[in-house]
Amino acid sequence: MARRSGAFALVAALCLLELARRGLADEPAVPAMFVFGDSTVDVGNNNFLANCKLVCRANYPRYGVDYPFQSPTGRFSNGYNLADQIAQNLGFDKSPPPYLSLPDVTIISQMSKGINFASGGSGLLDSTGGAVCTEVFNMSAQVQSFTSAVQKMGNGTADLISKSLIFINTGSNDLFEYTDIPSNTTRNDTEFLQSLVVFYKSHLKELYGAGARKFSVVSPSLVGCCPSQRAIARAKNDLDGYGCYRAANGLSRQLYPMLDSMLRGLAADLGGMRYSLADSVRMAELIFNGTVLPGANFTVLDKPCCGGGGGTGVCNRTAALCEDRRAYLFWDNNHPTEAASRVAALELFADPGVFVHPINVRELAELRT
Numbered sequence: 070m071a072r073r074s075g076a077f078a079l080v081a082a083l084c085l086l087e088l089a090r091r092g093l094a095d096e097p098a099v100p101a102m103f104v105f106g107d108s109t110v111d112v113g114n115n116n117f118l119a120n121c122k123l124v125c126r127a128n129y130p131r132y133g134v135d136y137p138f139q140s141p142t143g144r145f146s147n148g149y150n151l152a153d154q155i156a157q158n159l160g161f162d163k164s165p166p167p168y169l170s171l172p173d174v175t176i177i178s179q180m181s182k183g184i185n186f187a188s189g190g191s192g193l194l195d196s197t198g199g200a201v202c203t204e205v206f207n208m209s210a211q212v213q214s215f216t217s218a219v220q221k222m223g224n225g226t227a228d229l230i231s232k233s234l235i236f237i238n239t240g241s242n243d244l245f246e247y248t249d250i251p252s253n254t255t256r257n258d259t260e261f262l263q264s265l266v267v268f269y270k271s272h273l274k275e276l277y278g279a280g281a282r283k284f285s286v287v288s289p290s291l292v293g294c295c296p297s298q299r300a301i302a303r304a305k306n307d308l309d310g311y312g313c314y315r316a317a318n319g320l321s322r323q324l325y326p327m328l329d330s331m332l333r334g335l336a337a338d339l340g341g342m343r344y345s346l347a348d349s350v351r352m353a354e355l356i357f358n359g360t361v362l363p364g365a366n367f368t369v370l371d372k373p374c375c376g377g378g379g380g381t382g383v384c385n386r387t388a389a390l391c392e393d394r395r396a397y398l399f400w401d402n403n404h405p406t407e408a409a410s411r412v413a414a415l416e417l418f419a420d421p422g423v424f425v426h427p428i429n430v431r432e433l434a435e436l437r438t
């Protein structure tokens with residue numbers, strides 16, 4: 070009954086979202102949005118990394134097939150990604166531009182509107198992504214670039230930054246790489262997850278020190294349900310009830326309460342810090358359990374739209390492409406479709422407390438600092 074009432078409450082909240090968005094049409098809910106994280110929110114930073122492997126870029130077809138002008142911008146999606154969808158719900162046209170695309174002389178002026186620092190392949194640990202991508206714009210570099218830009222800004226900086234939204238989606242790649250460690254290697258899951266939380270806390274404190282006060286944090290989802298991880302699960306005979314990689318999903322489930330506890334403590338210690346934490350594990354469980362969410366008409370949950378089934382294909386200009394992207398949860402072997410990102414963004418923005426706590430992104434944006 071609790072799950073059903075929660076779903077009804079979510080429907081009611083989302084029915085009001087269009088009215089809220091109309092109210093934001095003339096002026097965004099926040100002066101600027103700053104994005105940090107991995108490929109789920111990267112809008113092209115990896116395009117500008119000379120040594121970043123092609124597998125960690127998305128600036129070629131079929132990526133962007135549903136983006137305006139069918140342009141492959143570096144988004145790991147068929148169209149807009151989660152950062153774009155959150156930005157649109159806030160009243161912006163799309164995500165702010167990638168930091169590495171900006172000439173140095175324009176960075177300070179762009180800070181008044183927002184910048185996207187996210188990099189595909191990166192994680193909470195600075196080492197994450199190195200083996201797969203060779204070069205990523207790691208989380209420490211993302212945060213340091215932001216704080217450096219803030220320091221160079223003039224009068225009015227504190228007010229601008231404190232009212233702006235910090236949007237963070239990271240951690241999944243750390244989990245991917247950890248589960249790739251050979252099974253005969255000594256591992257301690259709790260110590261590993263605690264190390265991720267320590268790094269997360271450090272990054273948040275650095276952003277807070279630069280003046281940030283509003284944080285929207287997205288926890289890693291059921292990473293073991295990505296088509297690539299399902300293939301690994303079949304090879305290792307480690308399937309859970311969803312046909313996903315049990316070990317990877319177990320890490321996701323353990324990490325969320327640790328992030329929740331860390332954020333509660335940090336908000337109590339840092340005056341004026343407010344946050345919204347999304348429980349992506351629970352969101353995914355609702356979908357895999359057959360709960361119908363507004364806008365979610367997914368009929369294919371285990372295969373990618375681009376690259377074919379099996380979880381080992383490549384999404385490129387010659388890859389097989391599904392006809393109805395709206396029916397697929399996954400675009401490629403590791404990333405959601407535009408439709409899936411849209412559903413997630415709506416839930417983050419307007420959820421009445423089913424899986425976004427202690428407030429949703431709309432409420433966070435409206436807070437006065």
